[in-house]
Amino acid sequence: MHSELSLIEQVKSGKLWDIPGGIHPPERKSLSNSTKIDIIPLSPFYYVPIKQHIGNEGKLLVKVGEQVLTGQPLTDAIEGLSLPVHAPTSGVIKDITPHVSAHPSGKPEITIVIESDHKDTVFTTKPIKNWQTSEAASLTKHIQSMGVAGLGGAAFPTYVKTNPTKDIKLLIINGVECEPYITADDVLMRYFANEITQGINILQHMVQPELVVIAIEDNKPEAIEAIKLAVKDQDTIEVRVIPTKYPSGGEKQLIEIVTGQEVPSKSIPADIGIVMQNIGTCFAIKEAVIDGKALIHRVVTVTGESISRPQNLWVKLGTPISDLLTHCGLVAEQDQRLIMGGPMMGFNIMDTMMPVVKSTNCILAPSEYNLPSFGVEQACIRCSLCSDACPVNLLPQQMLWYSKAKDHEKLEEYNLADCIECGVCSYVCPSQIPLVQYYRSSKVEIKQEKEDKIKSDKAKERFETRQLRLERDKQARLLKHKESADKRKKALEKDGNAKDKIAAALARAKAKKASTGETAPISADAQTTNTQDKVAAAIARAKAKKQAQADSETTATVSSESQDSEVGSAEAVEAKSAEQIKKDKIAATVARAKAKKLKQAAENKEQGESN
Amino acid sequence: MKSISKLFVSSPHTRTGLTTNQVMRTVCYACIPGIAAQTYFFGWGVIVQALLCIIVALTAEAIILSLREKPVRATLADGSAMLTGLLIALSIPPLAPWWISVIGVSFAIIIVKQLYGGLGFNLFNPAMAGYVVLLISFPVAMTNWLPVQQVMTYDISFLDCVSSIFTGFTLDGYSVTQLRIAVDGITMATPLDHFKTQIDLGLTASEITASPIYGDYGGTGWEWVNLGYLIGGLLLLKQGVIRWHIPFAIIASLFTFSLISYSITPDLSLPPMISLFSGATMFAAFFIATDPISASTTIRGRLIYGAIIGALIFMIREWGGYPDGVAFAVLLTNLAVPLIDYYTKPAVYGHKAKV
Amino acid sequence: MYVLLFALGALIALTVVFGAILGFASVKFKVKADPLVEQIDNLLPQTQCGQCGYPGCKPYAEAIANGDDINKCPPGGESTIKQLADLMGVDAKPLDSAHGQEDVKKVAFIREDECIGCTKCIQACPVDAIMGASKVMHTVIIDECTGCDLCVEPCPVDCIDMVPLTDTNWKWDALAISVKNIN
Known part of the structure; x- marks a missing residue:
């Protein structure tokens, strides 16, 4: 109990902790954070994947050819972890078909294609103006129906976090944005500090934390200034300026920095009384509750040295990336790399028809000169730069051997599951080994192996049960036959003239044999013609x-x-x-x-x- | 608009500029202050040996790589073979005959490095393993260190060195044994060697260290060589090529043990400062023990690894049969690395013991 | 003489002491191992397909324990052979092609409009993964199917296909990207 009490006290004292390792890659944030957030003109077509979050996709509510309005729900959340998606603009449903997904694999996923009518007629949803007096449960339901998901990158449904099953002491608002290049949260804080604060107040009302801490890296002085101004009258909200270091913005890392506590392995922050929300999510909550607007747009940073007008944009979800690139002026170099997300954790865009989704915070078109890619992999020299840089204290150099040797037991012993795939180890590796990729593959292999094991155990059990059943049936049959034979025997004995009957039966059998002997040649003939x-x-x-x-x-x-x-x-x-x-x-x-x-x-x- | 890359690459999409090739080359460059000091005090032989060893190392590596059907040019360019050659050259007496260098370097590259699987797979530090093989096989040639040039009877030129290494005699016909006779007519040994023999003869430490082969705080000349490697090592630290733990642990452990020993038996023990600035102490601390492949990789492990090396150096020097124990200390500790690494795994995030 | 006796005595004493330690250790730290057949059976993929020539995985495990070859299991493939080789302390050999080839994971699928309800596949299925009754359409429980294809042959109307399992989203990268190997 005393640790929880001291948690808030400690946090209030303003003390910051350090995370192990970490790196300081060139930030390059000034490329995109000098202008206001622009609005991109309407695209002719929008591609809305029905699943843009962690969990299950919703049930389709619309059909091809149907007219939809801006903000109209296209799917309905189903049981379990699920969120709806909404029409980003008004128009006609052109198609519902698999389309390249905003996933590293680009694997086609069911996507609703909307042809814009360029009117952007708004679908009216009722806001909850009196949220201060509303029940947390109804607000949670509203936030779910508005499709709000974590906008920091993982797109975890927000309604789950606003409805914690545990007592929450501390709410941390993540404005760290530690990935290089990305400034979406930075500009949002600069220009929408009051709206973000309103979102935080709604969260406070729902989660009832003792204290709210807004954590911002010290490389965003304007954002810090704006947020400080917006929350200056609220004594339960504190702004905490943390030193710039990648990956301070990771959920578990930020918790360690702000509270000095670790979220136990395989647990969630709520287990230690902490909930974290992203700056963008707070804004989306405000829009959903106070304005009654579903989550259909977000701030996206379009940046990189190959972009002639790098900037932050309000982008409607479903906008194909090609439209963003055209709007911002992509001047591609040879083998231009396009990345969704930041340079550390983002993924390659292999098809520019990929749509912007809830988790898209950045479209990056870097130049090879400024963001050198990986060369040929060399041998590991165990320099341990990776383990010194690892923010969760793993030993990447050891795990590499086991990953290559597919020694999954050892990998688990070395806590592969706790790897957050932040990419720091690969970044510092002088031998240019794509360590994270090895670990990702191993994680999938381990998952696969476990699944196979469960399946094979089940198969084994079923097989053995079946064998037992067959054996039992056989025994039962034998028993039955024996019983009936006995019965017949007894019946025959009772009859008395059993002997005659047996003799008759024998005679019959003989006669039959004789007749088959006669017909045998014929049947052989028949078989050949058969x-x-x-x-x-x-x-x-x-x-x-x-x-x-x-x-x-x-x-x-x-x-x-x-x-x-x-x-x-x-x-x-x-x-x-x-x-x-x-x-x-x-x-x-x-x-x-x-x-x-x-x-x-x-x-x-x-x-x-x-x- | 030019082409968009369709190549799948995993995140992260960028990396630091540092490469393994640069790491190896930086270590070579960082040897320069030490090499300069060594050349100044022990003559051109150091440079000749360095060139000879590097050539042998590259040749041996190339031959084995082609036998193993591995890319030769790319692997040679990583600089690891060059570094091994250089480190052996700096460890052996400058006028050691050429075949000593060839055998030592070939053993290091072929047996210790490539037979274990090449760069990154060797259990032992190749340079030290090569050196130890030489030391055990050819003890006389390997302990024929010249006195510092300033107290030598004869001046030897660059060509004298070349001639001596390849024929055994200088251009004027002097052998290495003759060269080792100093101004006062006594055969000169290294400070550590000298100390050991003199202690056995019953002299006290203060009597021994009065000899001209001891300088202000180490062996004459040797103190400057050690200083050179210390400077090089600090450069490596600054460049982020090595981390402070191993050198610090070695120096701290060696100094502590020397100090304890010296304060208990001041007449029989080497003074701690001479301990640190004689023989190969600094060279080992910054250039040998920090070889990442054969060293421990965890933070606590590195401290333990360094401390064991320091302790072993002290023990071998104090009680062992060899005047300097750096090579043995490093090799023995190499053996313990897997164990050290295993038991010093840091606590991973989220696995802290419950409060 | 004295020296000899002393040496002998010392040796005997050492033998006794170490013998006692070893004896104690063997009792104290005894590892309770599964019977060999169980261990082998645990490594086998449990498809119960019978491609090895035995009626199921357990019988094959028993056969291996009695000295049969370890390379007769196509569904397990090279990885199973390797694990078996480790367990049995023998060299891994390539899969015996007489028993089939290693293939992608498949499950049986009954084209339901063609099924006549003869129940032959139900009887053939080693893990009871086919549902149905006489004269009504049958179907395969996909999660229970081991992909042994034993049901394909008995079907009188050839309405059973072996369909490759499609990958779920999290599996994609292990299959799609080969990590570049050094040298």
Whole structure:
């Protein structure tokens, strides 16, 4: 108990902790943070993936060809972790189809394509003006229906975090933005500090923390100034300026910096009484609750040395990246790299039709000169620059061996699962080893292995149960046979003339044997012709099937004709014919399969002969 | 508009400028102050040996790489073979015969490095393993250190050095043994060697250190060589090529043990400052023990690794049969590295013991 | 003589002491291992496909324990062979092609409109992963199917396909990107 009490006291004292490792890559934030947030003109088409968050996609509410308005829900959240998506602008649903996704793989995902009508007619949603007196539960539901997700990068549904099951002492607002180049949160804080504060107040009302800390890196003096001004009258909100270092903005890292506490492995911050929200998310919450606006736009930094007008833009979700690049003037160099997200954790855009989604904070088009890419991988010299830089104290140099050797047990012993994939180890590696990629692959392999293990255990259990059952059935059958045999025997004995009966049976058997002996040559003959017969039969049956099909068609037409006159009898005919059709169908399928098997056998034979 | 890269690359999308090749080259450059001092006091032989060893190292590496069907040019360019050659050259007596260098370097590159799998896979420090093989196999040639030039009877030129290394005699026909006779007619040994033999003869430490082969705070000449390597080492630290833990631990541990020993038996022990500034102390602390491949990699591990090396250096010097124990200390500690690394894993985030 | 006795005595004493230590350790730190068959069975993929020539994974595990080759399991592939080799202390050999090739993971899929409800596949399935009754359509429980393809052969109307499993989102990168190897 005392640790929790001292947590708030400690935080209030203003003390900051340091995280191990970390790096100071060139920031290059001044490229894009000198202008106000511009608004990009409407695109002709918007591509809205129905899943833009962690969790399940919602249920589709619209059909192709339907007219939608700006902010109209396109899907409805289902049970479990789920969020709806909304129409970014008014227009017509052109298609609902797999489209390149905003995922490193670019794997197509179901996407709603909206053709803009350039009117941007707004769909009216009721705001909750009196949120101060509203129940937290209804606000949570509202935030979910507005599709608000964490805008820091992971797009975790916000409504889950605003409805914590544990008692929350501390709410941390993450304005760190430690990735180089990105300034989306920076400019949002500069120009929308009051709106962000309103969002924070709503969160305070919902989560009821004792204290709110807004953490901002010291390389954003204007943003710090603006936020300080906006919260100066609120004594439960403190602004904490933290030293610039990558990756201070990671959730667990920021918690360590602000509170000195660690979130235990495999736990969430709420377990230690802390909730964290991103600056952008606070703004989205304000828009959702006070303005009744669904999450359909966000600030995106379009920057990089190959962009002629780097800047921050209000971008409607679903806007294809090509439109952003055109608007900001991409001057591509040879093999221009395009990155969604920052240079440390972002991913390659391989198709510029990829849409902007809730988690898109930056589109980066760097030059090779300013952001050198990786060269040829060399041998690890165990220089341990990586382990010195690792913010979670892992030993990347050791894990590399185990990752290469696929020694998953050792990897788990070295806590691979706690790797946050921040990329620091790869960044500092003098041998240019893509360490993070090795770990990602290993993580997937381990996950796969565990899944396989579960499956194989299940299969084993089922197999063994089946074996047992079969054995049991066999025993039961044997027992039954024995019992009935005994019964017969007893019955026979009772009859008394059992002997006669046995003699008669023997005689019958003999007679039968004699007759089969006679017919034997004939049956042998029959067997030789059997295959031919079978083929013929199959063909005949196939014909029959065709006939049946034709018949069924005619029956259908006939029945539809006769429907008008005699409904009752028509039904009877239909039912009968349906049964007939089914039987025919079965016969036909059997015939077809048999023919196929025969053909295969013949082919095999031919092959065997030719070989 | 030019092409958009469709190549899939994993994040991060950028890296620091530092490469392994640069690391190796920086270490070579950082040797320069030490080499300069060594050349000043021990003659041109140092430079000749350095060139010879580097050539042998590159040749041996190239041959093995081509036998192993690995890219030769790219791997030679990483500079690791060059560095191994250089480090051996700086460890052996400057006028050691050429075949000594060839055997030592070849052993280091072929057996210790490449047979274990090449760069990054060697368990032992190649330079020190090569040196130890030479020391055990050819003890006389390997302890034939010249006295510092300033107390030598003969002046030897660059060509004298070349001739001596390759034929055994200088241009004027003097052998290395003759060269080792100093102005006062006594055969000169290294300060550490001298100290050991004199202690055995029953002299006290203060009597021994009065000899001209001891300077102000170390061995004459040797103190400057050590200072040179100290400066080079500090440069490496500043460049971020090595971390402070290992050199610090070695120096601190060696100094502590020397101090304890000296304060208990001042007549029998080497004074701590002479300990630090004689022999290969600074060279080992900054250039040998910091070889990352064979050293410990965790922070606590590095401190333990350095401390063990320092302790072993002290023990071998004090009680062992060899005057200097740097090579043995490093190799023995190399053996313990996997164990040290395993037991000094740092606590990963989220795995702290519950409060 | 005295020296000899002393040496002998010392040696005997050492033998006794170390023998006692070893004996104690073997009792105290005894590792309770699974029976060998269990260990082998745990490594096998449990598809129960019978491609090895035995009616299921457990029987094959017993056969391996009795000295059969370890390279007869195509669903397990090279990785299983390697693990078996480690366990059995023998050299890993390539998969015996007489028993089939290593293939991508598949599951059975019944084309339901063609199924005639003969129940033959249900009887063939080693893990009871097919649902259905006589004369009604059958279907495969995808999560239970091991992809052994034992149901394909008995089907009189050839309505069972082996369909490769599609990857879920988190699996993509392990398969899509090969990490560049050095040299």
